[in-house]
Amino acid sequence: MPDADETAITSGISHALDQLVTLCTQPGDVVLVESPTYHLAVRILRDRPLKLIAIPGGPGGPDPAALSELIASLKRQGERPSLLYSVPTFNNPTGLCWSDDVRRAVVALAEHERILIVEDDAYRELSYDGEAPPSLWHIAPSGVVARLGSFSKSLAPGMRVGWITAGRDLIARIRTCGVMDSGGGPNQLAAMTVAAYCEDGAFEPQVARFREAYRARRDALMSALAAHLPAGWQARMPAGGFFVWVRLPAGMSSEALLPVAEAAGMSFVPGRRFFCDSRNGDDALRLAFTLYSPAQLETAAVRLAQAMRRCVSDAEERSG
Amino acid sequence: MPDADETAITSGISHALDQLVTLCTQPGDVVLVESPTYHLAVRILRDRPLKLIAIPGGPGGPDPAALSELIASLKRQGERPSLLYSVPTFNNPTGLCWSDDVRRAVVALAEHERILIVEDDAYRELSYDGEAPPSLWHIAPSGVVARLGSFSKSLAPGMRVGWITAGRDLIARIRTCGVMDSGGGPNQLAAMTVAAYCEDGAFEPQVARFREAYRARRDALMSALAAHLPAGWQARMPAGGFFVWVRLPAGMSSEALLPVAEAAGMSFVPGRRFFCDSRNGDDALRLAFTLYSPAQLETAAVRLAQAMRRCVSDAEERSG
Numbered sequence: 311m312p313d314a315d316e317t318a319i320t321s322g323i324s325h326a327l328d329q330l331v332t333l334c335t336q337p338g339d340v341v342l343v344e345s346p347t348y349h350l351a352v353r354i355l356r357d358r359p360l361k362l363i364a365i366p367g368g369p370g371g372p373d374p375a376a377l378s379e380l381i382a383s384l385k386r387q388g389e390r391p392s393l394l395y396s397v398p399t400f401n402n403p404t405g406l407c408w409s410d411d412v413r414r415a416v417v418a419l420a421e422h423e424r425i426l427i428v429e430d431d432a433y434r435e436l437s438y439d440g441e442a443p444p445s446l447w448h449i450a451p452s453g454v455v456a457r458l459g460s461f462s463k464s465l466a467p468g469m470r471v472g473w474i475t476a477g478r479d480l481i482a483r484i485r486t487c488g489v490m491d492s493g494g495g496p497n498q499l500a501a502m503t504v505a506a507y508c509e510d511g512a513f514e515p516q517v518a519r520f521r522e523a524y525r526a527r528r529d530a531l532m533s534a535l536a537a538h539l540p541a542g543w544q545a546r547m548p549a550g551g552f553f554v555w556v557r558l559p560a561g562m563s564s565e566a567l568l569p570v571a572e573a574a575g576m577s578f579v580p581g582r583r584f585f586c587d588s589r590n591g592d593d594a595l596r597l598a599f600t601l602y603s604p605a606q607l608e609t610a611a612v613r614l615a616q617a618m619r620r621c622v623s624d625a626e627e628r629s630g
Numbered sequence: 631m632p633d634a635d636e637t638a639i640t641s642g643i644s645h646a647l648d649q650l651v652t653l654c655t656q657p658g659d660v661v662l663v664e665s666p667t668y669h670l671a672v673r674i675l676r677d678r679p680l681k682l683i684a685i686p687g688g689p690g691g692p693d694p695a696a697l698s699e700l701i702a703s704l705k706r707q708g709e710r711p712s713l714l715y716s717v718p719t720f721n722n723p724t725g726l727c728w729s730d731d732v733r734r735a736v737v738a739l740a741e742h743e744r745i746l747i748v749e750d751d752a753y754r755e756l757s758y759d760g761e762a763p764p765s766l767w768h769i770a771p772s773g774v775v776a777r778l779g780s781f782s783k784s785l786a787p788g789m790r791v792g793w794i795t796a797g798r799d800l801i802a803r804i805r806t807c808g809v810m811d812s813g814g815g816p817n818q819l820a821a822m823t824v825a826a827y828c829e830d831g832a833f834e835p836q837v838a839r840f841r842e843a844y845r846a847r848r849d850a851l852m853s854a855l856a857a858h859l860p861a862g863w864q865a866r867m868p869a870g871g872f873f874v875w876v877r878l879p880a881g882m883s884s885e886a887l888l889p890v891a892e893a894a895g896m897s898f899v900p901g902r903r904f905f906c907d908s909r910n911g912d913d914a915l916r917l918a919f920t921l922y923s924p925a926q927l928e929t930a931a932v933r934l935a936q937a938m939r940r941c942v943s944d945a946e947e948r949s950g
Contacts, residue, residue: 321641324814328652332677337657353808357652468818488673494644497817498788 405548725868
């Protein structure tokens, strides 16, 4: 459990990330980002004069050896990364968690290189198969990790209430920075409403209801994909969160598939949106399952399967 | 009236200013600020790598000729101001309004020099002696002024709801920037609550009640100052807003006066806090009157007068 002076209230994770970038980066700094990663976080980073560099790795998280080499190579060029943005638990877009070994290795590297890890932990509460893995903040020495938590996924996005757990020095800077001091920080009405809701003991049962409903939706989607999609796709079962990351059959483009799928009545986010380098990711797509009933998810899988078959037959026609 | 595409909802003025600075300045840019000006806005600007330069002028607003000379001199040094922050109506801290001539001259200069004027218009609704003067936004061509409005003073600061009125291009950038796109913008619950309150017709009568109460408080404070303060002070009656700016008798320091006044049971913000260059402003202080009853304001004036007399007699003792 963090102490009170290791925590500050925020208006949600996007707001907290925006504020951290203002306070913890200098123009021209290198910011390391997972790959694939949450595309709208990248847009927040891109609104600043920062150099974004993707961390080598895969859907299971960054490769610590490759990360170490990347940092060494940046240092040889006179660059020093100041921040590392990541979603280690129930990742957006892959739904997957970093392994314990990867967590410990990345934390040790960040500590050694004095890089602040920004741990976007939006999905932690939505764990469907037992406990979520310990957060990077939990395993790291003080000052290495700023963990961003939120009620947006576990309660209601429109409340815009979250929190940041970090070292005491950083929390003190956040609490006393200009925009906070001037009253431009979290919404007091919303924060006090959420606090009263939690104090009433209403939060835990509500999250338990979400977990139960979303687990059933995840299971329905995974079964429907297995039942309907044409051969050659791959997806790993996410143990929590909102998303399933589908790798398409060899040669199929998710950007090309999107309009066909939308014409069939379903949609997804193409994989390229989640990569800093848009040459990557066209072989994958992100499905979001929490807003739909099991029956709707089954229909969506059928429509996706139709669209995939149409893409294959169009490609065969063109090449034939 | 601005069109819908000239307006965006914000989480209040501090949030809007923070966002504008992110989107409309480059590191190292010169930002011009009124002098004196709202001290916490200056803190928001100081959290960035910007060069803040005070605009020559006085409590009645900037001096357009001196501003023009300042810009010319900056240009000779290879610097170009990108932003001008101001509170032209019921200024914080002086309570005063720029004259019509100053408004038109500063707008013309900003248009010619392509400087974005950020007009902090937090107090416009709290006008006690007739209509507030037209906003800079109202008299300027599109694109020259970004006007920041708020419900914080006219309804409730804890709602954190405001708006920005600006050129279409800037509004489009604000609406589509990373942090907004990711949901980290205004609080939807609070914004919809305020919208329903306004649609119900409840806002105008509530502001009218504030105006009536605050006018009585302003009048009580000004009368009490006139009745009790020792000779040599000066203050101009503010026609709206929250503040009275008191110039102290010659030789009296508001920083030295503050602990004496607080020991006597009243407080104020010393003038130096409102100047970029802290060598200025020690001859003045800011009184805020809206939170206190006329009787409390009378007591405060009596205590301030005691503290001023004590400072004078202490100074006489030291020099005698």
